[in-house]
Amino acid sequence: MGNFFHQMRVSSALLKRLQSHQRAIASVNVDGSRSFTTTEGHRPTIVHKRSIDILHDPWFNKGTAFSMTERDRLDLRGLLPPNVMSSEQQIERFMADLKRLQLSARDGPSDPYSLAKWRILNRLHDRNETMYYKVLIDNIEEYAPIVYTPTVGLVCQKYSGLFRRPRGMYFSAEDRGEMMSMVYNWPADQVDMIVVTDGSRILGLGDLGVQGIGIAIGKLDLYVAAAGINPQRVLPVMIDVGTNNEKLLEDPLYLGLQEHRLDGEEYIAVIDEFMEAVFTRWPHVIVQFEDFQSKWAFKLLQRYRNEYRMFNDDVQGTAGVALAGLLGAVRAQGRPMIDFPKMKIVVAGAGSAGIGVLNAARKTMARMLGDTDIAFESARSQFWVVDANGLITEARENIDPDARPFARKVKEIERQGLTEGAKLVEVVRQVKPDVLLGLSAVGGLFSKEVLEALKGSTSTRPAIFAMSNPTKNAECTPEEAFSIVGDNIIFGSGSPFNNVDLGNGHVGHSNQANNMFLFPGIGLGTLLSGSKVVSDGMLQAAAECLAAYMTEEEVLQGIIYPSISRIRDITKEVAAAVIKEAIEEDLAEGYREIDARELQKLTEDEIRTYVMNNMWSPEYPTLVYKKE
């Protein structure tokens, strides 16, 4: 018996070894790599690829389930959102998302087709970039609202569910001290354009944390489609310093750091480290800051704009687009642009966008009035600024320092029956403005009552700019504006709306007043000029180029911005204007084969040709394999 059990014991031990050995031999992978497993647990699978290659290989990719040690070992740190997910959580997220989409297909409020179109376009983007951009460029009017505002807002809100293949880099608070090295995990040795966000104010949707990466991706889609930046040289970046969005903090499927936002010096240190890392690796890159909450938007712009090639699209891009619209509104009245300083402008919203617009408009008025201190001071009295606490006056306690230059003098407004904190409708009623401009993120703020009050405007052609995004945050729709204020108004909005049929063959033109008409040209012009900074003069030249782009006939019809189908052409013109200004300011240092001296010799037409010759188009290159 003993012998029998002994033999049994021996054979079972032997059997176990044989089985494990058999399993080892049996798991040779299809690509020839071998996986060794033992009964004590899993030994590693030998792979012959790392970094982006392994993320893009459906055989080995684990996505958010790569552990932190694997991420370090396989050069994946920074290429994935920071939260490590279990495979169960991944499946749970996918199924929840699928069910959520099915719900939205039935509940109706969100356009289910827009998200479905985004998914299909996103899959193409991951499979074949040349084809993706050819589809986008050839159908820009139909698909810009899908890859950009407004659908991109929905994508950001649902990003944790929609996330499939990571795109871009994630620098998180947990990467402090690592950024200078992890930046080399990005496969491209040349990067021309970076769009970076910290997710703190995505469109008018507030703090979306790591999900804000969608806005950086959407903006760069326009850099490629409108400015012809080579898609292999763009990099979307998310700086994940946590989120104050309680819903995301509690969401088990959220992909970002589930802690409250860093603030103060700790926050600045993270951004500093990021900027140093990217400009060390790519000294000629241009970094566009996007959708940072106002308090940091201004501070970081001032901190970096003289040291790095950077600009803030919400502050500076929007300022230029709005200025072009305001000048267009003057032209649409059949008046010369020099009449601009006479306009009375009511602005609802004193955040990163609103203040940016006010500063640019006031400087332009002052320049038109002789560019003196007196002119600058007098221009101030053309603006009335209303924020969440009503009209901003010098009587306001704890006034935001960025808004202080636009605080109305109490004595001045008493004559108009206005006081500190006066409601928007009261301000419109008393001021009778030429322009009502919204950058408040409050949908429907220009209520029927406010629009009725605007009928009392002293302007022959009042202008309404409902610039907040996405669509549901627009201060009013074109239908409301034209039907209440009248057929003769000028209308612009941040998100696209259809034109309004006014009857009798008349059309109420719904312009898209969006910074997409400037940021691609600002980036492209800065790149091709070789300027080390984005100067105020370059930004002003961009705005004035957009303002002058429309013909007299178009403007008199109420068309003050181009159709998005012309975005490649306006971007070329804006870029040329930016280069010309950089040359005049002696900032242009040249780009690739063309040096500063040669740039200076170019005529305006030659600058345009230079721009066009450097705009990438979606044509397949011929490929030849060469062993690395």
Ligand SMILES: NC(=O)c1ccc[n+]([C@@H]2O[C@H](COP(=O)([O-])OP(=O)(O)OC[C@H]3O[C@@H](n4cnc5c(N)ncnc54)[C@H](O)[C@@H]3O)[C@@H](O)[C@H]2O)c1
């Ligand atoms: N069209 C464009 O190109 C463009 C460009 C940039 C920003 N935007 C949009 O502008 C909006 C604001 O962006 P931001 O970065 O300035 O945001 P922000 O949060 O920094 O500022 C919002 C401002 O609106 C004010 N506000 C809030 N409620 C108000 C109310 N009831 N009445 C009047 N003012 C009110 C706030 O006090 C604040 O001053 C967002 O929807 C954004 O998408 C559009």
Ligand SMILES: O=C(O)C[C@H](O)C(=O)O
């Ligand atoms: O993203 C946009 O459409 C414009 C702007 O940058 C915004 O923040 O709303």
Ligand SMILES: [Mg+2]
């Ligand atoms: Mg923005």
